[in-house]
Amino acid sequence: MHFVNQSHNYDHPWSHVVIGMWHKYPNPKCTHVVSIDVLDRSVDPKTGIIRTERVLGCKQKAPKWIVKLFGGSEDAFVREISFIDPRTQNATITSENLSLSQFATCLEQIRSNDVMAECS
Numbered sequence: 336m337h338f339v340n341q342s343h344n345y346d347h348p349w350s351h352v353v354i355g356m357w358h359k360y361p362n363p364k365c366t367h368v369v370s371i372d373v374l375d376r377s378v379d380p381k382t383g384i385i386r387t388e389r390v391l392g393c394k395q396k397a398p399k400w401i402v403k404l405f406g407g408s409e410d411a412f413v414r415e416i417s418f419i420d421p422r423t424q425n426a427t428i429t430s431e432n433l434s435l436s437q438f439a440t441c442l443e444q445i446r447s448n449d450v451m452a453e454c455s
Contacts, residue, residue, distance in 0.1 A: 349424045349447060356428055356445055357417070360391055367393050385419040390433070405435060 345352050360368045370392035377386050391413040395402070402409060411434040419426045426447040432440060 352447055353419060353426045356426060356447070357419075359428070359445075360415075367396065369394055382420065383422050385417075385421075387417045387419075389415045389417075391415060391430075395434075405438060411435070 345355075359365075361371055368391055372390045372392075373387065374390060375386070375388040378384070379386070393411045393413065395409050395411045397409070411432065413430050413432050413434075415428060415430045417426070417428040424447065428445045430443045
């Protein structure tokens, strides 16, 4: 198991940091992300928490022989779920690969106070 933990403090208001988190994709510097589809978006009437579920379509940069060996394609998909709580000023975005997940799983979690990524 490979584990990476990265942390960075931004000297900006919480709302600006969350907007930056939300604008991770799409952006012009990540040209490998070719599509973003919103599957579900809801607001919990009791807590005010905004939940969004998206699927990101990406183009892989893996060598063709690896793609053929594992039976995949250059198209890859990632499921992303975010929770934004304006009342407590907490935000979490969790992403997990859907493609080739039987061989390796990459889980990324971004929180309004830290970033964690785990791949295995």
